[in-house]
Amino acid sequence: MITLPPSRQRLITGFALAGILLVAVLLGGWFLHVLVLGAVLLGLWEFYCLFWPGNSQLVQKCLGFILAGGFVLSTSLTPEWPILFVSLALCASALMFLARFGSHHPETRITDYTVLPFGLLYIALPLSLALHMHPAEQIFVVLVSTATDCGGYYAGMLFGRHKMWPSVSPKKTWQGAAGGMVASIAVCLVAGHLASRNASLGLPVMSFWLWLTMGILLNAAAQLGDFFESALKRSLNVKDSGTILPGHGGVLDRIDSLLFLLPLYFVFRALYTAVALLSAPLPTPGA
Known part of the structure; x- marks a missing residue:
């Protein structure tokens, strides 16, 4: 029996999950509900x-x-x-x-x-x-979550020296957090560029600085979601929530960042939409 290293297992599992998600998003309807x-x-x-x-x-x-x-x-x-x-x-x-x-x-x-x-x-x-959410938004938030996770994991593995919050998550480092932040911002800036070139894509058309801010905030939410689940497991003396996903642990270990990231994205999008509507010029009478 061939045993893959954890990093290889993590990549294979991640690509498999991404493929399943992409198919469900493209099919939409009850496929996505399921x-x-x-x-x-x-x-x-x-x-x-x-x-x-x-x-x-x-x-x-x-x-x-x-x-x-x-x-x-x-x-x-x-x-x-x-x-x-x-x-x-x-x-x-x-x-x-x-x-x-x-x-x-x-x-x-x-x-x-x-x-x-x-x-x-x-x-x-x-x-x-x-x-x-629009299908493009569904893919976007998952990409931000995945980028935060992968960027933090590999940056921490390669450069991690200084522990970030050892009482909650002993393995997480400031270097890993910085890697996750850079990856999250990169995804947001690419998404912002695509949205500016195609307004019908389904993503909000915002300025560079707003996309940059979103990248920072969504990354912070994702990392807090990860910290919360880590604290939950440590308080109950459990290492992983499950073993169903090789290289990741359980399903909850994989989606913990999304559980904080999704609500924040909704709030950010709602505030942006509200401000855009309020700042829009009023129609000229008789026009």
Whole structure:
């Protein structure tokens, strides 16, 4: 049996995932919904298993799966449907806490029952934002996330000397973070150049400085998402969220940066659109 080095495994897995994503984005519709749903359910399973290993809390896991599936599949409907599934998750957790506390278990704490709804808010909600984006934007945010990850990984491996936040992520260095930042900015500047040459591409047409700012902010969000998941795993004494992706660990290890990057991109795009509309000249009366 041939064993590939971790860096080679990482590259092969990354290209395979990129190919699957590209096909789903090009096909769109339910193909993309199925891809997002698969990522949500796999990530959610790993997240729940961090807190509830094996078959423990199987009822809560299954309930979380059902609600997360309903959340993702209902995003193409009216906005009330996704909100309904989050509300149901919160109510279910509250009722389970109430039942346990009321059964003569005064040591029960509400924090023991927040894992179920937090999984939906942490994983299902941000990934579902991708379903409301133009295909070019979907590819763009994944490229920024991948560039941050690969740039940080290889820059840290080649030049890493000074630890960045060892209490959270012992292997991450300032040199690696700088490599991820440069890669993220490069992707954003290339995207900005393409958008300026083709306004119908689906990406916002912004100035060089705004694309540069976006590259810095999205990189910061991606790295914070990675740090959060690292802190989560270290608090539970777990090395990886799973083993399904060779060279990457689990699905949650691969998408952790996207979970922070996607909401920030939405905020940045919404603010830019709002400012552009407000600064647009008013139509001349009678024109």
